């Protein structure tokens with residue numbers, strides 16, 4: 393469980409990006425943050441892996457204040473998928489996926505098996521893709537690798553910041569459906585940022601609506617849709 397208590401964020405230039413964020417993100421659920429560009433979705437999410445620290449307020453993961461974790465320790469347990477994937481261009485797909493397992497000193501056989509398993513999970517044929525380079529893959533395929541990489545060392549939490557928004561509509565829809573299936577399989581706590589209500593409704597267990605740095609409403613997709 394992830395909890396925000398009275399979190400405020402003022403950036404160095406004085407801009408108040410978040411005001412009084414109180415929020416509980418349930419374990420094993422997919423929570424989608426939605427709202428117009430600039431409303432503070434990414435800022436909220438980046439607090440969870442301490443890419444950003446609050447100006448005031450506290451954030452807890454499983455009851456422990458995240459300021460008590462070393463950021464590296466914290467991030468090893470939190471997968472992060474972003475819009476432009478950020479695969480390393482000089483590394484093969486297999487090497488890209490294996491970054492965190494390698495940091496954790498897994499042996500080679502275990503890493504190889506994990507890479508194969510993950511490529512299958514995101515619907516990429518392991519024999520075809522493991523030794524290719526990112527530039528040889530389409531945007532949608534690279535995004536699949538991004539998801540595989542985020543899952544590699546079996547983190548408890550996965551953060552996804554508009555991971556599909558740069559993709560064509562068909563690929564995007566396909567990946568949305570796969571994410572729902574994946575979520576049912578691996579049952580991770582997933583925090584997903586989007587500005588697309590259809591996407592949020594399709595994939596989320598809980599939707600958090602934001603506007604101007606504040607939470608306007610949160611609840612199940614059904615509850616959000618029922619709102620007059």
Ligand code: ADP
Pocket residue numbers: 403404405407409427428429430431432433434435436
């Ligand atoms: P969203 O993800 O909803 O599009 P962000 O969380 O990225 O919004 O940004 C929220 C607001 O904070 C925006 O107005 C943005 O310009 C501002 N902002 C984001 N990062 C910084 C920063 N490093 N310094 C100052 N302002 C920032």
Ligand code: ADP
Pocket residue numbers: 434435553
């Ligand atoms: P996103 O909305 O996906 O977070 P942006 O394109 O808004 O990405 O921001 C890209 C980077 O620029 C982020 O690191 C963000 O913190 C920073 N940034 C965004 N808005 C501002 C701003 N007004 N002043 C300074 N940095 C900003």
